Amino acid sequence: MSRPQHFGWFLARGFGPQGWGYPSLEWDYDWTRPEIYQDAARTLEQAGFDLVIIEDAPSLGSPSTIDLRVRHAFGGPKHDPFLLAPYLFQATRHLGVVPTVNPAAYLPYTAARQFATLQHLSGHRLGLNVVTDTGSARHFSAAPQLGHDEAYDRAEEWLDGIRALWRSWDDGALLADRETDVYADGTRLRAVEHRGEHFDFDGPLNAVPFTDGDPAIVSPGGSGRGLGFAGANSDVQLALAPLNEKSVRDYRARVHDAATESGRRPEDIKILFAIQPVITPSAEEADRIVAASAHPDDAALVQIARKQSSDLETDLTSLDLDRPLDLSVFGAHVSRGSIQRLIGDRGEEAPLRAHLSALARAGRISDRTGFVGTAEEFADLIEELGEWGNDGVLLWGDFHPVTLHRTLDELVPVLRRRGILRREYADGGLQTNLRAF
Structure with missing residues (x-):
């Protein structure tokens, strides 16, 4: 039997119009x-x-x-995923729920108290996807926008401060002793006087300690600074890399x-590689989809340009498809990683059409050129990843029922028969289940 791996779902496009732009919208589900x-x-x-993991961006982007x-509806509207989380906890008993949070949007003391509250109410199933998006900074203060690495520095100070508040009740502070009528020992609460580069606040926190660990910290990002942040802080790393x-x-x-450089054990971090598979009922259907993607028409390229324009906050639809892509069109706030994913290894001299065509092109799971294939072929890929030491995968998509069932109906039975996908959960919340294997 194969080694079990962890599975997550990335709610792409966030808490917004589920199914927009697809025929499944006619099911008339109300996304609000x-x-x-x-x-x-x-x-x-x-x-x-x-x-x-619930994706989010608090901003609609630059005015232009x-x-x-x-x-x-590629970049908005999006409602607050943190306020959606309680509804998901109410509907489940074991699933971890990880809203995306931006340190710029939450003062540390308020964040620590709110997150602690939901951690308790959920049975210790809360996670926090900590992002360092700086494009939304104008919504929270008039301070100058931080650079890439400085935003990570702020996130690290923010998270360190929140953790200090969570732990401001020392061992033995919470007694809840009915015989002596003493609930807590105030001498065991620490003041936590934080004076930092980005935040100033005092403790202790007005919330009791956790019994099954802090909320799990999730982080994306493949830059050197991003990986350094993950190594020091994260329980789950959302990985984007060729498989x-x-x-x-x-x-x-x-x-x-x-x-290791941060004094942690490598096994403290679960690395989940993000994959968006297209599960087909047969190999022949997979071949048909791949062949059809090899020659996209202009309408298909414009549709891809719309999505990329939203992600990159740059209007690619106004550019000539047959001219080289001038990288100066991207503002300083645009992620270098996002730009690199667009241009790939084709270089700046390639026309925009070549970049968009490459994004349109699908590949087969069976020959490892892409993610179109049968459930059995996808399970083969997951087993191969496991042989390389992989911890698990993160599937992408919206929350429309058609999306989930199209992906999972045939896949789940195959993964379970092979022993890759869990059948039972451990007690103790998200951290406990992440450490189960």
């Missing part, structure tokens, strides 16, 4: 109501998933690109080295 998200969470828990981002043996092993080694 909690029911569609609760149904999806129950499905993931039935499937044995460890966690769902707002219309571009909302016209096709060949060398790339997977190299990426894992970089994260593990960062953990």
Whole structure:
């Protein structure tokens, strides 16, 4: 039997219009109501998933690109994922729920108290996907926008401060002794006087300690500074990398080295590689989809350009498809990693059409050129990743029932028969289940 791996779902495009732009919209689910998200969470828990990560961006972007981002609902609207989390916890018993949070949007004391409250109410199933997006900074203060590495420095100070507040009740502070009528020993609460570069606040925190660990910290990002942050702080690293043996092993080694440098054990971090598979009923259907993607028409390229324009906050739809892509069109706030994913190894001299065509092109799971294939072929890939030491995968998609069932209906039975996907959860919350194997 194969080694079990951890599975998560990345709620792409966030807490927003589920199914927009697809025929499945005609099911008439109301994305502003909690029911569609609760149904999806129950499905993931039935499937044995460890966690769902809810993507978010608090901003609609720069004023010049707002219309571009909302016209096709690629970049908004998005509601607050932290306020969706209680509904998902109410609908499930074991699934970890991980809203995306930006340190710029939460003062440390308020954040520590709110997160602690939800950690207790959820049975210790809360996670926090800590992102360092700086494009939304103008919504929270008039301070100058931070650079890439400085934003990570702020996130690290923020998280260190929150953890200090969570732990401001020393061992023995909480007594709850009915015989002596003493609830807590105030002499065992620490003041936590924090005076930092980005935040000033005092403790102790007005919330009791956790019994089954802090909320799990999740982080994305593949830059040197991003991996350093993960090594020092994260329980789960959301990984984006080519899924060949060398790339997977190299990426894992970089994260593990960062953990060791921070005095942590490599096994303290679960690395989940993000995959968006297209599960087909037969190999023949997979071949048909791949062949059809090899020659996208201009309409298909414009659709891809719309999504990329939203992600990159740059209107690619106004550019000539047959001219080289001038990288100066991207503002300083645009992630260098996002730009690199667009241009790949084709270089700046390649026309925009070549970049978009490459994104449109699908590949087969069976020959490891892509992620289109049968459930059995996908399970083969997961087993191969396991042989390289992988901890698990993160599947992408919205929360529309059609999306989940199209991906999972055939896949879950195959993964379980092979012993890759859990059948039972451990007691004790998200951290406990992440450490189960």
